[in-house]
Every structure is written in C-alpha cells, then in structure tokens.
Amino acid sequence: MRVAALITGGKDSTLALYHALKQGLEVAYLVTMIPRREDSWMFHSLNLHLVDYFAEAVGIPLIKAVTSGRKEEEIKDLERLVARLDVEGIVSGAIASTYQKSRIESISRRLGLRSITPLWLKTPILLLNEMLQLKFEILIVGVFAQGFDQKWLGRKLDKAAVTDLLKLQEKYGISIVGEGGEYETLVVDMPLFKKKIHVLETQKFWYGEYGHLKVTKVKLKPKVN
Numbered sequence: 001m002r003v004a005a006l007i008t009g010g011k012d013s014t015l016a017l018y019h020a021l022k023q024g025l026e027v028a029y030l031v032t033m034i035p036r037r038e039d040s041w042m043f044h045s046l047n048l049h050l051v052d053y054f055a056e057a058v059g060i061p062l063i064k065a066v067t068s069g070r071k072e073e074e075i076k077d078l079e080r081l082v083a084r085l086d087v088e089g090i091v092s093g094a095i096a097s098t099y100q101k102s103r104i105e106s107i108s109r110r111l112g113l114r115s116i117t118p119l120w121l122k123t124p125i126l127l128l129n130e131m132l133q134l135k136f137e138i139l140i141v142g143v144f145a146q147g148f149d150q151k152w153l154g155r156k157l158d159k160a161a162v163t164d165l166l167k168l169q170e171k172y173g174i175s176i177v178g179e180g181g182e183y184e185t186l187v188v189d190m191p192l193f194k195k196k197i198h199v200l201e202t203q204k205f206w207y208g209e210y211g212h213l214k215v216t217k218v219k220l221k222p223k224v225n
Helices: 011-022 048-058 073-083 098-111 124-133 159-172
Strands: 002-006 026-035 062-067 089-091 114-116 137-143 183-189 195-206 211-222
Touching: 002 011, 011 026, 011 089, 011 124, 011 183, 026 048, 026 073, 048 062, 048 183, 048 195, 048 211, 062 073, 073 098, 089 098, 098 114, 124 159
Parallel strands: 002 026, 002 089, 026 062, 089 114
Antiparallel strands: 137 183, 137 211, 183 195, 195 211
C-alpha cells in the first residue's frame, strides 16, 4: 500500500513511520504541517525547520504546508494537502488522543483513504522501552508540565530519563509519553536513518515553569555500519 506519513521529527510520528516501513508499506511521502500558532490543537510546532534534515536522513520525499493553526481550520489545511497526493493511506503517531485520531480518520473517509495508527492504545511504557531497544536517539526539546525543570531541555530520552518520567507520573499524573503535551522531542537517529542528525548549536528559552530548546544548527553525517 502506498501511503503518506505525518511527521514532526518527534518520537511518536517517527516510531509510527518505523512500523509502517517495517510492515512493508510504501511510504511515498512524509507530510509536515507548519502551524502559524504555537498553540495548535493538532500539530507539533517545535523545531519544524529540521524536518528537511529528517527527510534526507530517512531518504523519503517531504511535502510541507503552512496551516493557520486554528482549531478545525488546520484540519481543512491538512486535507487539502493530502488530497493532492497519490496515496492510499495516511500514517500517524496517535497514541491515545481521540481528537487527533478522529480528525485524521474523517479526512481519510472523505478522501477514500485508510487511516493507519500503529501506536494506537499501546501501553506507554512499552512504547518507550521499544524506542530504547531500537536505539532511537531522542532529545527532549520542550517541557510544559509541573515537575519538569530546565535540566530536561536537551536531555536524551534514555533509561534514566524514563525512570524519572515514571516518578513524575506518580507524583503529578503526567503522561510518560507526553500525550497531554507535557513534553516534546526530536529524533536525531533511528535504525532506518541513512544519515544521523548531529546537533551543533542550540538556544534555550525558559519562562519560569516551562520552556523549549531551539536547535539552531545541525549537520547530517553518513552512518557507519
């Protein structure tokens, strides 16, 4: 099946892409929506200037479009983009967000496509452990919930970080996969990358109780097997 995969450069959309490729789907395009608003209901907004590097790293053509970022209008923007593509399905990284999943399914129905959600309702700790086992290299680039501090920005999502996320879940009730927007990530390497994204320069922004890391300079390097 020929599909398009929604990609932000974050861990969930990357793991969904990984599963789609491993299942033998032909991922013809990566699709990224760039919201004009940081508080988009539907789309990730941090470090989207890096999706071109992500696409080159994995070797799949990238299609981008700007969206208003306003609730529901951004769904129409995505539908207009997908309608132009010669695909049979849409892959997304939804885990438990019925808001995201239902809207992608409605687009798929109207366009006669299949909505493919490889991570849907999977146990969060199993998803994080899978990423670690697959040697995904993931950086935390935004934190937006109680319990996080500046030290999380730029931190690798490794075993120690997962342990700390479980502690924050116990104390504050966060989603350990960030499904409620508690944190955002950037994948710089995974098994299907042909090149690795090396982060060279960053800029940290902190606003008292939350913040984000802007990656200002990267370099792609071929991977040595």
